[in-house]
Amino acid sequence: MRTLTATHASRGFSDLLDAVENGETVRISRAGHVVAELRPVTPTTGRALREALARTPGMDDAFEDDITAATALLTTDEGDPWRDA
Incomplete structure (x- = not known):
């Protein structure tokens, strides 16, 4: 699992979404602290x-x-x- 800064995530948001869509979980940090985690949605039926x-x-x-x-x-x-x- 990789971690990106909030700045890097916002600048490459489309690429970030592509990675998540392909199954990757990505953590987003700000000021050295992880504040979010993006992961693929679990489909529900x-x-x-x-x-x-x-x-x-x-x-x-x-x-x-x-x-x-x-x-x-x-x-x-x-x-x-x-x-x-």
């Missing part, structure tokens, strides 16, 4: 999301009722209260 959600515990009844009540408040058409003032 709908299948991965469904699997993650399947491992997540469901909502309890009280929380589900709160969500339903809050959603009802958002979808109720009460008109514009500022127009009637």
Whole structure:
């Protein structure tokens, strides 16, 4: 893994993105301290999301009722209260 200064990274940003796109992880330093790390994005799929959600515990009844009540408040058409003032 290579480390670039922020100045060098900004001057060669396109080349930096090419390197990351090709699988390289690059650290960016400023004033001698590493402040960022650029790495390729891990692709995600709908299948991965469904699997993650399947491992997540469901909502309890009280929380589900709160969500339903809050959603009802958002979808109720009460008109514009500022127009009637």
